[in-house]
Amino acid sequence: MLKVYSFSRVNKMARGNTRDLRVLWALEEIGMPYEIVGMDHPNHDLDSPEFRAKNPFGQIPVIDDDGVVVTESGAILLYLARKSGKLMPRDLAGEAQVLRWSVAALNTIEVPVLTLWFVDMSGGKGTRPSEALRGWSAMRLQQLDAWLANRAFIATDDFTVADILMTHVLGGGTDPSLLAPHANILAYRKRCTDRPAWRKTFDAYSERVEAAP
Incomplete structure (x- = not known):
């Protein structure tokens, strides 16, 4: 199943404005099943070697689609649209x-x-x-x-x-x-x-x- 690396805890001023919302919104529009891997930003989860192997910049969002790892919210949304055939014209x-x-x-x-x-x-x-x-x-x-x-x-x-x-x-x-x-x-x-x-x-x-x- 598609995994979405998304925040579980963030600094107060960032809550509600983080870029993982773009990915989660797209998935909801598409109706594609996924699971969330919660990341605690203040606890430095994004600095772990495991996460940096997926995104060397240590940023959210990241998706892992059965081994296809995509970072950057724009790239992720375009990937999801191409894969699903939704939220983007086919011509x-x-x-x-x-x-x-x-x-x-x-x-x-x-x-x-x-x-x-x-x-x-x-x-x-x-x-x-x-x-x-x-x-x-x-x-x-x-x-x-x-x-x-x-x-x-x-x-x-x-x-x-x-x-x-x-x-x-x-x-x-x-x-x-x-x-x-x-x-x-x-x-x-x-x-x-x-x-x-x-x-x-x-x-x-x-x-x-x-x-x-």
Whole structure:
């Protein structure tokens, strides 16, 4: 059975925003059976030799599909979509759009937004680097908002793994003030997070994953 290396305990500020949620959400949408291998981050489970043999960067998520080990949330979601035949079109043109927007979520949008969060969290809020990152993030979000006008989903007419990645990138770690001016993004994010599979995934995660004191 597919094994998902997922958090069992994380630092309080990270709980609810970790990237394993992307994988768990995809599996719930697909309906693929799996088992969770719980990892205690504050207890340094990710530093063990056994885990580093699977992911040398010591990061979650990781899947082990009967010996096929895949790391990086984007790669895992694309693998699961290809394997299941779900959450991605089967034609080459449609698949290209899902690949395109999956990469955009993890690079064009996540890089400035996540870097801004890290700089501000580290005490750099209001500095010149922080303001430069804020401007970069705002520009990308404005462009994304324009793309989402009159679109239900990001890559195709149907919900795909690209929507899971983009929605999670636009989630709890993103400064709400950056998203506030963008009605299309807010409506898109709500549309995706209102899906029963996400609610079920998040509720199960919240019940299972402990917050370290």
